[in-house]
Amino acid sequence: MARGPKTVMVARRESKLFLAKAGQFLESGGNAAMSGLHDAAMLNAVHAAISAADAVTAALVGIRSADPDHQRVADLLEQVAGESTEIRNHVRQLRDLLARKNAVAYESRMTRVREATDGLRRAERLVEWAGQVVERAKL
DSSP states (O other): OOOOOOEEEOOGGGHHHHHHHHHHHHHHHHHHHHTTOHHHHHHHHHHHHHHHHHHHHHHHHSEEEOOSSTHHHHHHHHHHHTTOHHHHHHHHHHHHHHHHHHHHHHSSSOOOHHHHHHHHHHHHHHHHHHHHHHHHHTO
């Protein structure tokens, strides 16, 4: 039997804090990209996406992933999605970014400009969407 993601309960209003963290990671990633630090840009994009997902799950159901395996944050977001096509589309974007995390963090190959730019764009879309979800939650 497959285990579910390890989660912790959070106050739904904390979603704003996770969203703020996502914004910080996104800004830091943009600054890194402008400085030619493409690996740092990509890693910040991944962390922005993770924090954005935490903001969404916190806003919607008052939980977030606490699993050391970052793929579990996508699993949790998928569980929260139910039949929501909107959320499922964003889960795909998140999984794509998470798939790049190990390569950028632990492999010797350097991230290309194009990859960093694409990663930041994907993260930006996730952060913008998370902001809309948090706003709609009226916390």
